[in-house]
Amino acid sequence: MAERKDIRTLPGPYRRLHDILAVHLPGDRIIADPLRCLAFGTDASFYRLIPKLVVQLRSADEVARLLSETGALGLPVTFRAAGTSLSGQSISDSVLALVAGGFRGLSVLDGGTRVVCEPGVIGADVNLALAPYGRKLGPDPASIGACMVGGIAANNSSGMCCGTAQNTYRTVESMKVVLADGTALDTADPESRARLASARPELVRGLAEIRDEIRADPALRARIAEKFRIKNTTGYALNAFVDFEDPIDILLHLLVGSEGTLAFIAEITYRTVEEQPHKASALAFFPDIGEAARATQLLAGGPVAAVELMDRASLRAVEGKPGMPPELRGLVEGAAALLIETRAGSAAALEEQIAACQLRMAPVPALYPVRFTPVKAEYERLWDVRRGLFPAVGAARRVGTTVVIEDVAFPIARMAEGTLDLRRLLGEHGYGDAIIFGHALDGNLHFVFTPDFGDVEEVTRYARFMDDVCQMVARKYDGSLKAEHGTGRNIAPYVELEWGAKAYGLMRRVKALFDPGTLLNPGVIINGDPGAHLKALKPLPRAHPIIDRCIECGFCEPRCPSRELTTTPRQRIVVQREIARLRVTAEDPERLRRLEADYAYMGEETCATDGLCATACPVAIDTGAHTKWLRAQRHAEDGAAATAAAEHFAVVGSVARAALGVANAAHAVLGTTAMSALARGARRASLGRLPLWSTAMPRPVRPRLAPTATGADLRVVYFPSCVARTMGPARGDEAPPVYAALSSLLAKARCDVVFPDRMEDLCCGMPFESKGFPAQAERKGRELEAALLAASEGGELPILFDTSPCAYRMKHLVAGSLAIFDPVEFIDRFLLPRLSLAREPGPVALHVTCSAVKAGLSETYRRVAAACAERVVVPAGVGCCGFAGDRGFTHPELNASALAALPAALPPECRAGYSSSRTCEIGLSAHAGVPYRSLAVLVDRCASTPSAARLPEARGPLGTAAAPSEETPS
Incomplete structure (x- = not known):
C-alpha cells in the first residue's frame, strides 16, 4: 500500500510516466519511495538532488523507450552508473535512470588488443579480464575499483598514468548510443551511420557546419588544439571538430566527456594498452x-x-x-x-x-x-x-x-x-x-x-574563492578549470570564462543539436545560472561517530552483498544522516517516520555486517559495525533471552542439533520436492518468520574429541567452533565434518592436540555480537579467552580455530595475547611443511571468507588450495556470500542476491568448492549447484605423512602469518 501511496503523491507527469513504464518494466525497477529515491540520488559530489522517480534499466531498448516517453512528457532524465563522480553530474531532481546492476556485457577481442564493454561494467573488472593478455584500459582513474565504464567514458576520466594519450578520447574505437529522441546508433556499422544521416539530417548537418566554421577560423582552431595539449574536461570536446572529418566520428568523440548531456552510451569498444610487467x-x-x-x-x-x-x-x-x-x-x-x-x-x-x-x-x-x-x-x-x-x-x-x-x-x-x-x-x-x-x-x-x-557565510567564502581560482x-x-573530474555543476558557470564567448557559443549549439528539449542532465556543463554551483549543496549532519567521517564516495558499494537487493553502505549512511537531520529539525515528522520504518528492512535487516566495506573505504568506515550498534539499541531493553542463551550455551547447541535432526528426518521421509514445497509454504504462512530450509541444510553432528599426547615436537590447542560442533555436511554429502578433517590432518602431521575444557559451553561471541547483544558477546568472548589461555599454557601454544570468522573475532578481542590462527593460515604455516601432498586433477572453486579477506589472507588461501588442486578458480564477481551467520536462513534473499553471479562464474567441470566457514558453505552450496566444504577437507584428502616427518619451516613469528596479502577475492 505504501508503494501505491508514493506513486499517487507524485506530480501528474511522473505518475503518467510510471504507469506507462509499468506496462513494459517489472514494477520493482520503478522506484518512488522516499528512502530509495534519497539513497540512489546521492553521488560522490557535494551536491544533492532527490529524484522523483528512479528507473533501473537493463537494455538499450529500455533506454530508448524511457527517452521517448520522458521526451513526450517533457521530463528531464539523468543517467547514472556508479555515482563516484565528484562534480555533481550524476544526480537529478526529476528522473534518475540507473545503469548499475545491469549493462554488464564484456568481450575481449583480438588477443586483448580490443575490449567491448557495456556501461555497467566496473573498470577494474575490465582490467581483470584483460590481465591474462598483458593489456589494460588506457584510463586509470583512482576510483577504478568502483567506477563503471559508462562513467569513465562519459567523464573522459584519466588518472595517474594515462595522461592525454591514453584516455577514452584517444582510445575509443566505436560506440553504440541512444540519442535523446530514442534513435539508436552503432558508429561501427555503416548501415547504422547511414540510417542516422537519414533519420536525423539536422544533427549530422549541424555537426558538419560547426566543423567547417572552426576550420575556417585559424585562431579558434589553434586555440582548441592548444587547450587540449594538457588535460581538459571543461565543456565539450571541441577538439573532435579539429581531429575528425566525418560528422559521425565527430559525434562519437563529442560523447566522450559529455557527462550524459548529449546521449546515452550503451556500449563502447576500446583499444587497450600494454600493461608492462x-x-x-x-x-x-x-x-x-x-x-x-x-x-x-x-x-x-x-x-x-x-x-x-x-x-x-x-x-x-x-x-x-x-x-x-x-x-x-x-x-x-x-x-x-x-x-x-x-x-x-x-x-x-x-x-x-x-x-x-x-x-x-x-x-x-x-x-x-x-x-x-x-x-x-x-x-x-x-x-x-x-x-x-x-x-x-x-x-x-x-x-x-x-x-x-x-x-x-x-x-x-x-x-x-x-x-x-x-x-x-x-x-x-x-x-x-x-x-x-x-x-x-x-x-x-x-x-x-x-x-x-x-x-551561509562559509558558502559565500567558497563562492569568492572559486571566483578567484577560476580567474587565476x-x-x-x-x-x-577541470582536468579530469568533469565539468559537472560546480564548474558549469565558469565554462565560458575558460573558453571565451565564441567557443562557448559552439558548445551551446552542440547541446541544442543533440538535445533540443534540454532534457538530458540539465544544469550540467551548460548552465546559464552564475550561482548554480552554490545551490543544492549536500547536508552532512552529525549522525553517529562510526559513520560521520563518510565522504559518500561510493568506493564501498562493489563489496556490499546487498547492493542489488536493498541498499549499500554509502546509501545506508545517506539515509541515517537524513534521519538524524529530521530528528533535529522536526521539519517533516511523516517523512522521518517513513524513513525509520523502511530502514528497518532496507538498511538494518539486510546488512550482512561483513565489514568488507571498510576494506575499500578511504577512511576505513565499517558500516556493519554501525548496523550492529543499531541492533544493540533495538535490543537494549530485551536482552534476557540472550543472557540466558549465553549462560546455558550447551543447551542452545543441543536444541540446534535437535532442530537439524528433525529437518533431516523430514527430508528423508518426504523427499526433496515435497520438503522444499512444505518449507516454502511454512515460511509464507509465518510471514517470513520461519527460517527457509534448503537442500544444503546441514545434518547435526556431536563431536567426540580427545586430546593426544605422543610427545610430538608440535603441540596445538584446537578449538572447534560452535557451528562446527553442531553442523555437519548436508544430506547426501559424504565428506567428513570439518573437525574430523582437521583432526585427521593434525594426526598426519604428527601434532599433539589439546582441547580447552568445557567446550560445549564455549563460544567466541560472534552470534551475540551480530544480533546486537554486545554485553553477552563480550562475556562469551572473555570466557573463551580464559579457557584458551589455560589450554595454551599461558599463551605458549598455537591455537587453531576451524572457522575463520571466529578466529578473526578472537584475534581482535585478545589483541595479541594469544597466538590464534585462522584454519587455512594454520595449515599453511604449520601443517603443509610436515605433510606430503598429491594434487587433485580438475578445477576446484575457492571462496575466501570476509574475515580472511580482512585479515589479509587471500593469497594464503590461494596458496593452500593450489597445493592441493591443479586448478583453483576464484569466481569473478563474488565477494561476501551474504549468509551472515544465520541470516541466510532468516533472510535468504540476501544470500541469493549476493551469490547471483556464482553459478555462471564456475567452470562447467567444477565439482566442488571450498571455504572456511560452515555457514558460508551452506549458502554457497545452495546457490552454486556444487557442494562447498571446508578447505581442510581438501587438504586432508590430498595429504599423507612423509616417511620422515619434517620440522615446520617458520613463515613468521608465532601468532602471525608471513606478510599476508591485502588483495580481495575477485
Whole structure:
C-alpha cells in the first residue's frame, strides 16, 4: 500500500510516466519511495538532488523507450552508473535512470588488443579480464575499483598514468548510443551511420557546419588544439571538430566527456594498452615546489609512467601514519616530493630506464639520494603515501564539513608558479590547511579542503574563492578549470570564462543539436545560472561517530552483498544522516517516520555486517559495525533471552542439533520436492518468520574429541567452533565434518592436540555480537579467552580455530595475547611443511571468507588450495556470500542476491568448492549447484605423512602469518 501511496503523491507527469513504464518494466525497477529515491540520488559530489522517480534499466531498448516517453512528457532524465563522480553530474531532481546492476556485457577481442564493454561494467573488472593478455584500459582513474565504464567514458576520466594519450578520447574505437529522441546508433556499422544521416539530417548537418566554421577560423582552431595539449574536461570536446572529418566520428568523440548531456552510451569498444610487467618507483624529496617542477620537466619525455607531486602540507597530513617513510617528518617547510614510477617489459629494460631517469633528474638537487625500488612490497609502501592523502583529509575533517576535491591543470612549464599561486589563494581565503597534490607530468593538480556548507557565510567564502581560482587558472595561466573530474555543476558557470564567448557559443549549439528539449542532465556543463554551483549543496549532519567521517564516495558499494537487493553502505549512511537531520529539525515528522520504518528492512535487516566495506573505504568506515550498534539499541531493553542463551550455551547447541535432526528426518521421509514445497509454504504462512530450509541444510553432528599426547615436537590447542560442533555436511554429502578433517590432518602431521575444557559451553561471541547483544558477546568472548589461555599454557601454544570468522573475532578481542590462527593460515604455516601432498586433477572453486579477506589472507588461501588442486578458480564477481551467520536462513534473499553471479562464474567441470566457514558453505552450496566444504577437507584428502616427518619451516613469528596479502577475492 505504501508503494501505491508514493506513486499517487507524485506530480501528474511522473505518475503518467510510471504507469506507462509499468506496462513494459517489472514494477520493482520503478522506484518512488522516499528512502530509495534519497539513497540512489546521492553521488560522490557535494551536491544533492532527490529524484522523483528512479528507473533501473537493463537494455538499450529500455533506454530508448524511457527517452521517448520522458521526451513526450517533457521530463528531464539523468543517467547514472556508479555515482563516484565528484562534480555533481550524476544526480537529478526529476528522473534518475540507473545503469548499475545491469549493462554488464564484456568481450575481449583480438588477443586483448580490443575490449567491448557495456556501461555497467566496473573498470577494474575490465582490467581483470584483460590481465591474462598483458593489456589494460588506457584510463586509470583512482576510483577504478568502483567506477563503471559508462562513467569513465562519459567523464573522459584519466588518472595517474594515462595522461592525454591514453584516455577514452584517444582510445575509443566505436560506440553504440541512444540519442535523446530514442534513435539508436552503432558508429561501427555503416548501415547504422547511414540510417542516422537519414533519420536525423539536422544533427549530422549541424555537426558538419560547426566543423567547417572552426576550420575556417585559424585562431579558434589553434586555440582548441592548444587547450587540449594538457588535460581538459571543461565543456565539450571541441577538439573532435579539429581531429575528425566525418560528422559521425565527430559525434562519437563529442560523447566522450559529455557527462550524459548529449546521449546515452550503451556500449563502447576500446583499444587497450600494454600493461608492462616490471615496475620500479622512487620517492624523491626537493627543497621546494620549484625544484620539484624542474625535475618533472626534465623527466617529461623520458621513460616514466607516472610522476606524482605532493606539497609539504599533503605530506604532513600522512607523516604520522604507520608505514610512512621516516624522511617525511624531517622535511623543511616548503619542501615537496615526487613519486616517480617507470615500467618496462623486462627486468633488464627496467634497470636501463631507472638509470635514464636518474640521469635526467641529476641536475636538480634532491634533499636525499633518489633510490628506485623494483620490489613490489617496497614500492607499494611508497604509493601508500600518495593513496593516503585524500583519506587523511577526510578522516581528520570536522564533523559536518564537506571534503571538496577540485582539479585544475596548468601548462607544465608554469606548474610551479601556478602551484604557488594556488597555495596563496587557499591561504587568503582561509583554507590554509588544504593539501595540494597531482599528476605532475600533466600539470594536473588536485587541491582538497573542507568547507562547512551548513554555514551561509562559509558558502559565500567558497563562492569568492572559486571566483578567484577560476580567474587565476583560466586568465593568468590559460589552464583547465577541470582536468579530469568533469565539468559537472560546480564548474558549469565558469565554462565560458575558460573558453571565451565564441567557443562557448559552439558548445551551446552542440547541446541544442543533440538535445533540443534540454532534457538530458540539465544544469550540467551548460548552465546559464552564475550561482548554480552554490545551490543544492549536500547536508552532512552529525549522525553517529562510526559513520560521520563518510565522504559518500561510493568506493564501498562493489563489496556490499546487498547492493542489488536493498541498499549499500554509502546509501545506508545517506539515509541515517537524513534521519538524524529530521530528528533535529522536526521539519517533516511523516517523512522521518517513513524513513525509520523502511530502514528497518532496507538498511538494518539486510546488512550482512561483513565489514568488507571498510576494506575499500578511504577512511576505513565499517558500516556493519554501525548496523550492529543499531541492533544493540533495538535490543537494549530485551536482552534476557540472550543472557540466558549465553549462560546455558550447551543447551542452545543441543536444541540446534535437535532442530537439524528433525529437518533431516523430514527430508528423508518426504523427499526433496515435497520438503522444499512444505518449507516454502511454512515460511509464507509465518510471514517470513520461519527460517527457509534448503537442500544444503546441514545434518547435526556431536563431536567426540580427545586430546593426544605422543610427545610430538608440535603441540596445538584446537578449538572447534560452535557451528562446527553442531553442523555437519548436508544430506547426501559424504565428506567428513570439518573437525574430523582437521583432526585427521593434525594426526598426519604428527601434532599433539589439546582441547580447552568445557567446550560445549564455549563460544567466541560472534552470534551475540551480530544480533546486537554486545554485553553477552563480550562475556562469551572473555570466557573463551580464559579457557584458551589455560589450554595454551599461558599463551605458549598455537591455537587453531576451524572457522575463520571466529578466529578473526578472537584475534581482535585478545589483541595479541594469544597466538590464534585462522584454519587455512594454520595449515599453511604449520601443517603443509610436515605433510606430503598429491594434487587433485580438475578445477576446484575457492571462496575466501570476509574475515580472511580482512585479515589479509587471500593469497594464503590461494596458496593452500593450489597445493592441493591443479586448478583453483576464484569466481569473478563474488565477494561476501551474504549468509551472515544465520541470516541466510532468516533472510535468504540476501544470500541469493549476493551469490547471483556464482553459478555462471564456475567452470562447467567444477565439482566442488571450498571455504572456511560452515555457514558460508551452506549458502554457497545452495546457490552454486556444487557442494562447498571446508578447505581442510581438501587438504586432508590430498595429504599423507612423509616417511620422515619434517620440522615446520617458520613463515613468521608465532601468532602471525608471513606478510599476508591485502588483495580481495575477485
